[in-house]
Amino acid sequence: MNAQIDHNLEEIRRFRPSPEFAAQSVAQESLYTDAADDRLGFWADRARELHWHKPFTKTLDWTNPPFATWFEDGELNVAYNCLDRHVLAGHGDRIAIHWEGEPGDSRDISYAELTAEVKRAANLLTSLGIEAGDRVAIYLPMIPEAVVAMLAIARIGAVHSVVFGGFSPDSLHSRILDAEAKLVITADGGYRKGRAFGLKDTVDAALGKGAPSVAHVLVVKRTGNDVAWEDGRDLWWGDEIAQVDADHEAKAFPAEQPLFILYTSGTTGKPKGILHTSGGYLTQAAFTHRNVFDLHPESDVYWCTADVGWITGHSYVVYGPLANGATQVLYEGTPDTPHPGRWWEIIEKYKVSILYTAPTAIRSFMKVGRQIPQKYNLRSLRVLGSVGEPINPEAWIWYRHVIGGGSIPVVDTWWQTETGGIMISALPGITDLKPGSAQIPIPGISLDIVTDEGESVSGTDGGLLVITEPWPAMLRGIWGDPERFKETYWEKFGDKYFAGDGARRDEDGDIWLLGRVDDVMNVSGHRLSTAEIESSLVAHDMTAEAAVVGAADETTGQAVVAFVILKERQTVSMTNEEASEQLRAHVARQIGAIARPRQVFIVNELPKTRSGKIMRRLLRDLAEGREIGDTTTLADTAVMQSITDQVR
Ligand code: PRX
Numbered sequence: 001m002n003a004q005i006d007h008n009l010e011e012i013r014r015f016r017p018s019p020e021f022a023a024q025s026v027a028q029e030s031l032y033t034d035a036a037d038d039r040l041g042f043w044a045d046r047a048r049e050l051h052w053h054k055p056f057t058k059t060l061d062w063t064n065p066p067f068a069t070w071f072e073d074g075e076l077n078v079a080y081n082c083l084d085r086h087v088l089a090g091h092g093d094r095i096a097i098h099w100e101g102e103p104g105d106s107r108d109i110s111y112a113e114l115t116a117e118v119k120r121a122a123n124l125l126t127s128l129g130i131e132a133g134d135r136v137a138i139y140l141p142m143i144p145e146a147v148v149a150m151l152a153i154a155r156i157g158a159v160h161s162v163v164f165g166g167f168s169p170d171s172l173h174s175r176i177l178d179a180e181a182k183l184v185i186t187a188d189g190g191y192r193k194g195r196a197f198g199l200k201d202t203v204d205a206a207l208g209k210g211a212p213s214v215a216h217v218l219v220v221k222r223t224g225n226d227v228a229w230e231d232g233r234d235l236w237w238g239d240e241i242a243q244v245d246a247d248h249e250a251k252a253f254p255a256e257q258p259l260f261i262l263y264t265s266g267t268t269g270k271p272k273g274i275l276h277t278s279g280g281y282l283t284q285a286a287f288t289h290r291n292v293f294d295l296h297p298e299s300d301v302y303w304c305t306a307d308v309g310w311i312t313g314h315s316y317v318v319y320g321p322l323a324n325g326a327t328q329v330l331y332e333g334t335p336d337t338p339h340p341g342r343w344w345e346i347i348e349k350y351k352v353s354i355l356y357t358a359p360t361a362i363r364s365f366m367k368v369g370r371q372i373p374q375k376y377n378l379r380s381l382r383v384l385g386s387v388g389e390p391i392n393p394e395a396w397i398w399y400r401h402v403i404g405g406g407s408i409p410v411v412d413t414w415w416q417t418e419t420g421g422i423m424i425s426a427l428p429g430i431t432d433l434k435p436g437s438a439q440i441p442i443p444g445i446s447l448d449i450v451t452d453e454g455e456s457v458s459g460t461d462g463g464l465l466v467i468t469e470p471w472p473a474m475l476r477g478i479w480g481d482p483e484r485f486k487e488t489y490w491e492k493f494g495d496k497y498f499a500g501d502g503a504r505r506d507e508d509g510d511i512w513l514l515g516r517v518d519d520v521m522n523v524s525g526h527r528l529s530t531a532e533i534e535s536s537l538v539a540h541d542m543t544a545e546a547a548v549v550g551a552a553d554e555t556t557g558q559a560v561v562a563f564v565i566l567k568e569r570q571t572v573s574m575t576n577e578e579a580s581e582q583l584r585a586h587v588a589r590q591i592g593a594i595a596r597p598r599q600v601f602i603v604n605e606l607p608k609t610r611s612g613k614i615m616r617r618l619l620r621d622l623a624e625g626r627e628i629g630d631t632t633t634l635a636d637t638a639v640m641q642s643i644t645d646q647v648r
Contacts, residue, residue, distance in 0.1 A: 013393070015400075015433040018407060021382075025429025027291040035443035042444050043070070043472055047283040050323065051085050052076045053252030056279070060470060066490040066497070067477065068470040070280030075252035078259060078278050079122075079155035082322035083115040084250060095327045098301070098350050099144050102191035102333025109144055111325070114151075117144075119248035120241050121152030127244055128216050128235075130183055132157030132253065135261065137181040137214075138308075139163050139172060139203055141190025142332040145220045145237065146308045149185045150260075150318050154278075157253040161261045161273070164309025165190060167592040169205035171271075175263050176206060178273055179479060180213040185237070189223035194337050196223035204228055255279030261479045262311055264417040265529035266488060267519045273479030274417050276314075280472030282323055284421035288442060289320030292411055292425050293354045294383050301380070303329040303347070304356040310526070311417040312387055315473075316356060320421070335361060340368055344376035355403070356385035358525040362395045362403075363555050370402045378403060383428055384410045388525025389557040390513050396435035414438040414513055416499065417527070418489070420473030423447070424511055437510045445471055449503050449511070454493045462504040462514060467497040519616070521550030521558050526594050528560065530616070533597065536590045537562055537583060542570040547606050547614045548597070551623035559598035561623040562587075563643070566602060576602040599623070601647045610635045622647060 017025070035042040040059045047056065047070075056074025086094065092112030099107045109117075130136060136153050138160055140146040146162075153160040161179045163172050176184065186203045189196045200219055207214055219227065220237040256277045263271040289295060295302065302321055306312035321328050329350050335343045343365075347355065365373065384404050386396070391412050400410045409428035415421060423445050424438040431439060441447050446469040449457050457463035467474075474497070478485040492498045502514035516522060519530040530548040537546035545565040553559035566579055574582075580600040588596035607615045610633075618640055621628045628644065631637050 013397075013435055015409070015435075017409060017429050017431070017433075021294075021409065022429050024296075025427075026294045026296065027427040027430055029430060031291065031427075031443040039444055039446070039469065043283065046287045046444070047071050047074075047279060047472070050076060050081050050279075050282060050286065056255060062470050065470075065495060066486060067482075068474060069256050070283075070470075070472045071255040074255045074279055076255060076279055076282075077155060077250040077252055078282055078319070079118055079151045080250035081282060082151060082319065083111065083118055086111045086325040087115050089325075091325055094297075094325065096322065097144055097147065097328060097330050099330045100332065100346055100349075101143070102194070102331075102337055107144060114144075114148070116246060117148045118151045118155060120244055120246055121148050122155040122248045123244040124218075124241050125152055125156055125158065125183070127240075128183060128218075130156065130158050133159065133258070134183075135159045135161055135179040135181045137161050137163060137172075137176050137179065137184045139165060139184060139186045139199055140220065140308075141165050141187055141192075141199065141222060142307055142330060143187065143190070143220065143222055144330065145185075145187070147318055147322075147330070150308070150314075151322070154259055155248070155250055157251070157257055159258045159260060161263070162309050162314070163263070164307060164592070165199055166309075166594055168588075168590055169202050169209070170590050171592055172202060173206040173209045173211065175271070175273075176211050176214060178263075179261050181211075182213055183216050183218065184214055185218045185220070187220040187222040188227045189225050191223065191333055192337075193334050196225055198225060198227075200227040204230075253278060256476070258476075260314065262314060262417055264311075265520060265527045265532055267529060267531060269529065269531045269535040271529075271532070272481075272484065272488070274475045275477045275479050276420050276473070277476050280474070281420050282319055284471065284473035285315040285320035286323035288422040288425075289316060289326075290324050291427055292413060292422055292442070293356065293385060294409075294428050295321075295324055295326055295354065297325040297327070300326065300353045301329065301350050302326045302354040302356075303331075303350075303352045305331065305335075305343070305358070305361065306356075306387075311420070312356075315421055335365075341372045341375055344373045344378060347378055347381065348376045351380040353380050354383045354385070355381060356387065358388040359386055359391040359395050360389065360524040360556050362386070362391070362399050366395060366398050367555065370398075373402055379405060381405070382408050384408060386410065386412045387415070389522050390515065391436060393435040400435075409433055410435070412436075412438045414501075414511075418475040418499075419467070419471070420475065423467070423471070434508075434510055437506070437512050439510045441511075445469075448496070449505060450493065450496070454496065457504075460504055460506055462502055464517060465499045465501045465503040465511075465513070466493055467499065468495075521560060523550070523553075523558050523560060523594065524556045528595055532591065533560060533562065533587055533595055536587050536595070537564055537600075539590070540583060540586050542566050542579060543583070544568075545606055547616060547619055549616050549620040549623055551598075551620060553598070560595065561619075562597045562600045563603050563606060563619055564600055565604065565606065603643050603646050605639045605642060607631070607634050607639050607643065609633050619643075
């Protein structure tokens with residue numbers, strides 16, 4: 001266990017909800033008792049808060065585990081639930097999105113306007129031959145068209161696969177191929193850190209590697225930079241959308257209609273296409289969004305800072321908030337452009353009342369200092385949320401005091417791409433908050449902490465986090481690979497979902513997450529696979545062997561640290577520093593900038609067991625500057641000394 005977590009475990013502060021907050025709380029204690037009395041009935045009631053074209057009569061079918069269906073015989077339209085429903089209820093004038101571009105341009109879009117745009121986009125997709133069940137890849141910056149595209153795809157029963165705009169041509173290419181996307185929606189570029197970056201050129205490079213399924217590329221004009229054009233294949237979004245009908249009726253689709261695929265890193269080199277469907281997913285996204293953030297849609301302004309390229313952007317930028325008729329901020333750029341107070345300026349401008357962000361962002365603001373946020377009026381804030389990695393108590397307290405003014409709730413939410421929605425979190429207004437702990441399962445979620453053999457741990461022992469009952473927003477599988485779905489999550493414990501995280505309960509029964517127990521790293525709240533980065537390093541001409549570890553990092557949680565053995569001839573032609581720099585750039589090019597190693601150490605050997613397995617644990621000790629642990633199982637116990645000499 002690392003020092004930071006040890007520190008977490010000593011945390012004893014508690015913060016009771018204020019009586020004023022509790023009095024207006026959306027969530028009520030009865031949620032817990034209702035869910036405990038009749039878990040399936042509880043979820044069926046939550047589902048009935050959505051609009052069903054055809055009501056369901058069955059709640060859960062778990063007769064063929066691990067393949068679940070929820071609300072199977074019901075029919076709904078996800079986009080209708082996020083749009084038309086609110087307009088018909090008289091909220092058409094309510095702002096759905098306050099969009100803020102990085103250069104300072106902005107747009108306010110009402111529910112009526114968003115609905116109209118999505119209707120046109122749905123007609124456009126249909127005119128391009130996209131039908132229910134077809135896959136469409138989205139590679140866009142954080143602009144309103146990203147939300148419009150997702151909802152238009154959902155509206156016609158097609159399946160989106162959003163690829164984060166920071167991924168490389170190779171990463172985009174493999175995702176397009178795996179999903180056999182028929183269409184790619186992109187932009188000429190986007191703004192980041194004060195500069196326009198290209199996106200269409202990345203799509204061109206990806207498709208240049210061969211993608212027979214793709215018939216068209218729709219391009220949104222954002223930055224106005226020059227783009228290459230393939231007549232017949234490439235179409236301007238703006239030109240095309242102007243030509244289609246404005247009217248579009250949302251048809252009903254089965255509750256289990258696939259809604260999206262989202263790729264995430266696992267323990268092997270190949271990212272997994274996590275598949276989510278419609279009715280259960282939307283039920284849990286909407287319920288958790290309303291209750292975890294205490295959403296009052298008529299008065300709150302909500303802001304989740306995640307990119308739509310990640311699951312947080314799917315569930316808590318697009319589907320949860322829009323299903324709830326929330327008003328939200330969507331921001332294109334980076335937190336420090338053009339000045340370090342940009343986020344706080346946005347909160348002041350739009351009077352944001354609910355902020356949902358990641359510990360890594362909070363820690364980088366802490367580093368810059370409280371004098372920056374203190375220049376702005378942040379008194380509109382009333383709920384703060386955290387996601388993506390454990391939040392250390394210091395960051396929690398800073399968030400509550402410096403950003404929240406000292407008295408508002410901070411909720412730490414644990415979940416995953418696979419879970420689709422929040423699984424563990426306090427409910428503000430009900431729960432006594434404890435900095436650093438994600439606390440308790442949300443109502444209707446059953447989980448446990450077990451030993452390697454699957455027995456519940458006793459008392460406060462650490463163990464593995466498992467989910468013991470199916471939940472509405474659970475992944476329905478890995479796209480095209482049912483075997484991998486079973487192996488990855490279900491084989492270890494049979495009927496329990498293995499999350500891949502370590503956890504423990506404290507004396508009060510509150511849950512503390514202890515980080516991943518597999519070869520998945522968490523860098524700035526983003527999941528990266530050691531195997532994927534290792535295979536990228538080994539794919540470089542000069543690499544003989546590579547080992548990658550996630551080392552604790554003060555700001556990003558973990559950082560990628562690589563140990564590389566060069567091929568013989570390389571060592572004469574360049575210095576280790578040059579080789580290391582080239583390899584870092586190579587990984588960024590191959591996978592994306594988020595995967596660029598913090599350090600690449602050039603070494604002569606790697607620590608291996610007699611059976612040839614690399615002992616990453618020892619490399620992690622070294623990367624974190626700790627004393628090297630037990631080396632007795634190494635084939636050659638002198639190896640660690642020689643690596644240490646080379647690295648330090
Ligand atoms: O290790 C856990 C960590 O992030 C992993 C899931 O990553 P991803 O699928 O990319 O989704 C991130 C956003 C939901 C988990 O297995 N994680 C996420 N939230 C927390 C967390 N670890 C501790 N505390 C959290 N609140």
